[in-house]
Amino acid sequence: MLHTRKRRRALIAGVVTVATAALGIGLSTQFASAQTTLRGAADEAGIDIGIAVDANQLQNNATYRNLVATEFNSLTAENAMKWDATEPSDNSWNFSGADAIVDFAEDNDQTVHGHTFVWHSQTPQWVQNLSASAMQAAMVDHINTLANRYEGRVDSWDVVNEVVSDNNGAMRDSFWRNTLGDGYITTAFQTARAADPNADLYINDYSIEGDNAKSDRIYTIAQGLNSQNLIDGVGFQSHLILGQVPSTMEANLQRFIDLGLKVRITELDIRIQTPADANELQQQANDYERVVSICAELADCSGVTVWGLRDADSWVPGVFPGYGAPLLFDDNFGKKPAYNAVLEALGGDGSEEPTTTDPGTTTPPPTGDGDCTAEIDVVNDWGSGWQGNVLITADNGAVNGWTLTWTWPSGQSITSSWNATVTSSGSSVTASDVGWNANIAAGQTMNAWGFVGSGSSAAPQVTCTAD
Numbered sequence: 001m002l003h004t005r006k007r008r009r010a011l012i013a014g015v016v017t018v019a020t021a022a023l024g025i026g027l028s029t030q031f032a033s034a035q036t037t038l039r040g041a042a043d044e045a046g047i048d049i050g051i052a053v054d055a056n057q058l059q060n061n062a063t064y065r066n067l068v069a070t071e072f073n074s075l076t077a078e079n080a081m082k083w084d085a086t087e088p089s090d091n092s093w094n095f096s097g098a099d100a101i102v103d104f105a106e107d108n109d110q111t112v113h114g115h116t117f118v119w120h121s122q123t124p125q126w127v128q129n130l131s132a133s134a135m136q137a138a139m140v141d142h143i144n145t146l147a148n149r150y151e152g153r154v155d156s157w158d159v160v161n162e163v164v165s166d167n168n169g170a171m172r173d174s175f176w177r178n179t180l181g182d183g184y185i186t187t188a189f190q191t192a193r194a195a196d197p198n199a200d201l202y203i204n205d206y207s208i209e210g211d212n213a214k215s216d217r218i219y220t221i222a223q224g225l226n227s228q229n230l231i232d233g234v235g236f237q238s239h240l241i242l243g244q245v246p247s248t249m250e251a252n253l254q255r256f257i258d259l260g261l262k263v264r265i266t267e268l269d270i271r272i273q274t275p276a277d278a279n280e281l282q283q284q285a286n287d288y289e290r291v292v293s294i295c296a297e298l299a300d301c302s303g304v305t306v307w308g309l310r311d312a313d314s315w316v317p318g319v320f321p322g323y324g325a326p327l328l329f330d331d332n333f334g335k336k337p338a339y340n341a342v343l344e345a346l347g348g349d350g351s352e353e354p355t356t357t358d359p360g361t362t363t364p365p366p367t368g369d370g371d372c373t374a375e376i377d378v379v380n381d382w383g384s385g386w387q388g389n390v391l392i393t394a395d396n397g398a399v400n401g402w403t404l405t406w407t408w409p410s411g412q413s414i415t416s417s418w419n420a421t422v423t424s425s426g427s428s429v430t431a432s433d434v435g436w437n438a439n440i441a442a443g444q445t446m447n448a449w450g451f452v453g454s455g456s457s458a459a460p461q462v463t464c465t466a467d
Contacts, residue, residue, distance in 0.1 A: 038071045038339075041348030045296060048111060048303025049346065050074030052267065054313065055097030056391070057445060058104055063333050064309060068104075074111045076266070076305050077101050081114055082122045084378065087142055090126055095149065102153050113266070113305065114150065116158040116204065117143045118188045120174035122378075128175045135179050140191050147195035156200035156302075158235055158266065159192045160185050163221070164205055169213030185221065189230040200302075204235030204266055210246025211255075219256065226259055233262035233302065238291060239316075240270045241323075242280060245287050250294045257300045265295055267307040269326035270338070271316045276325045285341035288328070292345035304342075309333075318389050318450030332441070370397025370442055372466045374404050376459035386457035390420070390431070392448045392464060394440040401438040401467030402448070404431045406460045417451035438467070 035041055042049035051072040057064045068075070079085055080097030087093055105112045118139060127138055147157070163185055165172040176184050185203075192201050203222060208215035218234060225231035234256045246252070253263045270287050272280050295301035308314045312331040317324040328339040340350035373395055376388045392402055404420075408427040420431045431449070440446045 035348045036343070036352065038343055038346060038348070039073045041343055041346035042073055042303070045347050047296060047301065047346075048074035048113075048264075048305070049342075050076055050111075050113060050303055050305030051309055052076045052078040052115075052305060052307045053101055053104075053309070054078050055080045055100050057309075057313065059100055060393075061443070061445060063444075065104075067309060067329070067333060069108045069110075072110065074113060074303055074305065075101055075105045076113045076115050078115075078308070079122070079377070081146065082116060082119065083127065083142065084122045084124050086146065088124055090138070091141075093145065098150075102150060106153065111155045112150075112153065113264075114146070114154040114157040114199075115266075116161040117146065117192060118159065118176065118184070119161040120172060120176060121162070123175075130179075132179050135176075136184070136187065139176075139180075139184065139188060143188060143191045144195045147192055147199070151196045152198070154196075154199060156202060156233070156264075157192060157196075158204040159188050159201050159231075161204045162206065163203070164208075164214050164217045166207065166214065169217040171217070186225065186228070186230070189225055189228075193230055200232040200262065201230065202233045202235045202262075202264065202266075203231060204237060206237035206239055206267070208234075209236050209238055209240070209249045209252065211248040211252045215252055219259075222256065222261060223259060226261060231261065233264055235264050235266035237267035237307075238265050238269075239267060239307070240287065240291070242270055242272045242287065243283055245290045249291070250298070253294065253298060253301065257298060262300050262302045263295075263298065264302045265291060265304040268304055269307045269314060269316060271320060271323040271326040273322055274317075274324045281325075281337050284325075285337035288338040289341035289345045292342050296345055296347070313445075313447050315389070315447075318387070318447070331446075370399050370466055371395045372399050372402050372440070372464040374402075374448075374462040374464040376462060378457045378459055386453050387450065388453055388457075388459065389450045390448050390462070391445055392440060393445040394442050394466070396442070398442045399438075399440040399466045402433050402440070403465045403467070404462050405429065405465075406462045408460060409456065409458060412453060412455035412458075412460075414451045415454050417449065420449035420451075422451070 038049045049072055051068055053068055053075050058068065077098055080101055085097055086095060102112055130138060163172055171177060171182060189201060205218055208218050222231055222234055256263050268291060270284050272284060292304050295304050306328055308327050310329040310331060310333055311325045311327050314326050316326045328336055328342060330336055340352060344350035372392055374390055374392045376390055378386055378388055406429050414422060422431045
């Protein structure tokens, strides 16, 4: 059975078609182009095509916002619903980013997949330092607060995220497990089920797409939760490398379906060693087509979510230096070959030529006459260190180069960085572009570079100077 909101979308489309035909007027752009957009094809197929969205981009970048609305029928918050964003200190809540995403989804008749209640990463230090009883109470309160706030508005949740390690299927040695034991997983699902009985509840992890020791462990956990009616589905992140879609992926997803569970591709991207050439972009398209086709052909695959809109905003280069170009749209929001491959896998018309820049040509840089602003986005905090990505926005014109300066609070420093030239003198830091990431079009935001820091993850105020 289709999700209620999906059925409503299909019914609305049918009503509009009939009404406009009867009145002798043209169809709306949305319905006239149904089979040439990802969203139109997915709606007709009855599955989700989702996108992980950044709340700042959604609110401040018109091109980004329009593509999110027209090409996708499901949204996942990339960071805005995680613990460090929603409850940075005990019982001090910030829902601004999450609210913006949910409001946008409702305005555009999109579903929302919530991400995530419980994760070992991006959880504030105050939680990690609690005693067992206090930590469990904090977890229960956190889940209840989020689930109750968005009950009826968020359709599904990643309840626990990445609970299995990469070590031959062993459980992850996280602060959650070390303090609460494996029972924290069941407690999290019990709490979420009671807080929002109508939401679908998922366990989510990476490197479980194929039949391997890690997916076997997830299978065992899911089997146990399912026997207690606490879980509805399994999320397969699918952060893949070019040419490495597992040969056992379809059979592996099917065995979870055979348990009576839904499956979902939750964080799909396919990274390439950069710069990518035309052959690699075509291989990427083939890989995307394979993954999306697997979901489309399985009766209980609820959908596919791509982890970001355009290559420039992806997390990949910051974590895997030398790799990038993992998404469906290029840095300038042009459609890549992978876009058309996904469209065809959903049953749409992918015959349109991709608009991505030819890898063999050089796009001239924009004339630089603008100002810039920058901020540090804390994307990972593991207590003894943290990862920051630096977002730079071109204001009032294009930027042809940039220099950033800031002063650390006591005890902070950069231990490693990538994609910037960085110098430090005491607590003062200066960072500048390395050429390829110098040019930012007017009004656009670039995920320009990243670093690993020590000390507190409190981000300082950054001054940006455009060249």
